[in-house]
Amino acid sequence: MNNITFYFSLVFSGILIKNVLLSQFLGICPFLGVSKKTSSAIGMGISVTVVLVLASMVSYAFYYLVQVPFHLEFLRTISFIIIIASIVQLIEVLMKKYMRSMYESLGVYLPLITTNCAVLGIAIININNGYDFLGSILYALGSGLGFLLVIVLFSAIREKLELMDIPKAFKGLPIALITAAFMSLAFIGFGGIL
């Protein structure tokens, strides 16, 4: 029973409390870059979630099955970034071959994910916090869903902001950052739940 609450809290805190974007500042580049339209925000969010879960699984397995037994922990950063880059490449190739329509809508976001710090960040957090295999997957899933939720909400607000009468100097990125500040403020409120 205790285990179930622990796993549940991992997913939940990934989505709301320790949100990757608004409280941990991981993956801010796509957050600001790909959030002008809701459709592209959904595409980016889904791609990040898939890559996050797969990358956490593979990096967890690689770390505990290869690096720890051979005392190669210091190569963690290098090996994880190579794992992430290969996973992204693999997904791109598979998607191109078997899911043509999905590739056409999501394909452009895939190469960007290699340098998305959320993926490497979550993989390292999983190891640092000592989560087990299931915990790592669930935390990655929660973080991915949190990323999806926030980037979609943010893009919806930004679409409306385009039509607003904003001081000229604040148009574009400055007002987007201030919007993100208020969203982040709202998400602090979730901290009291767990």
Add this chain to the structure above:
Amino acid sequence: MKISDIFKNGIYKKNAILIMLLGMCPTLAVTTSLSNAIGMGVSVIAILTMSNILISTLRKIIPPAARIPAYIGIIAALVTIIEMLIHAYVPTLYVSLGIYLPLIVVNCIILERAESFASKNKILYAAFDGLAVGLGFTLALLLISAIRELLGTGALLGFTILPSATNMLIMILPPGAFLTLGIILGVMGHYANKKKEELENE
């Protein structure tokens, strides 16, 4: 090409954070205090200068098709070295930078300089470019973190300056990061617009 131009571009004309808007994650995350910003800035200057030198040295050997993985490999190796050095000699900084230290690998500034400058220029220029862009990054970090630390805790580097009644805790929490950067960019935009109008009127 003049070395003074490289420094002008790196430090203010094409400032990595405030003009090019690269490397947002560390900018927002580690600017809770001035000392963290200094630690992050110095690490990035060291990594950026060394990666520029290495990539410029190897620019004729690395095949163009495999250049991005090669650059990421070089950067990751340098980051690992710096991470181990900081862990050994400045353990408090290691703890306070936490996960953002290994995440320098995916800092877009370093890859961008490798791709757009170091791979095309001589070693000496590449070294100065790394130094200049790193300095620009550090100065922007210092500006943001000074505002946040002063308004959030009333102190700078541990010395109390403002009375505790004026402390706004929100500035050192995550929303303060977005707010500070948004307002800085807005103010900069205002002056840029003003300058443009003056030029048009002349």
